[in-house]
Amino acid sequence: MGVIIIDEIELKHHLMKLEEELLKPEVRSHPDRLNQILADDFFEFGSSGKVWHKEGDYNNGLSNREMILSEFEIRFLSEAAVLATYRIHDKTRSQKTLRSSIWRNNNETWKMIFHQGTLTD
Template identity: 50%
Template sequence: MMNVASLSKHICGLEEKLLTPEVRTSPQQLGLLLADEFVEYGSSGRVWHKKDLMGEEGAGMVELTLSEFALHPLSEDAVLATYKTLNAKNGGYTLRSSIWRCRDGLWQMLFHQGTPAAVQE
């Protein structure tokens, strides 16, 4: 594992990539960032698996801004990322967490959860 500061910057960058239209609508790019065993508990309450996102539309479009990113090492090859997103369309905040795993030098998201947050003051 690289040092925590470098790894934090790298994983935050991958999380931000997953919010871009270019990646979200590309099953090929999603396929590189999501582990085969990927599962997401969405803020909508829906459960997603990697196969659900590999269609023509990928993961669909979102307009989210990431903030308050933090990285928590779990082992030599796994980390927990936590952060908050703001939805530009509805002004809603979501607390997010992701588990990333490194295999053969490639970091892939294994698990993601979004939980609606209280309105910000």
């Protein structure tokens, strides 16, 4: 069952919570939870330059790292699509990245369809 979002502030909070959840080791290593958050057609341009797809690449979960999210913002692309942008400090690898995700609403359930990480200073 999806979460009904009332306004932009509530949606921003909801999507930020989902993004933060994707940073947690217990979620990153749990394919069933990843399946609930990532759309079937999800793909990612990783900060390494590698292209990742949900099917095949994430079946066994994601790598576990200690990461901190900051400067989270959203912009509507349509009534059913939102661009989220933010920064990540990956303490495990001593890296900082700019991140962007596209979220799609399908029957009141928001799922990530695209993600990109770009290394920064």
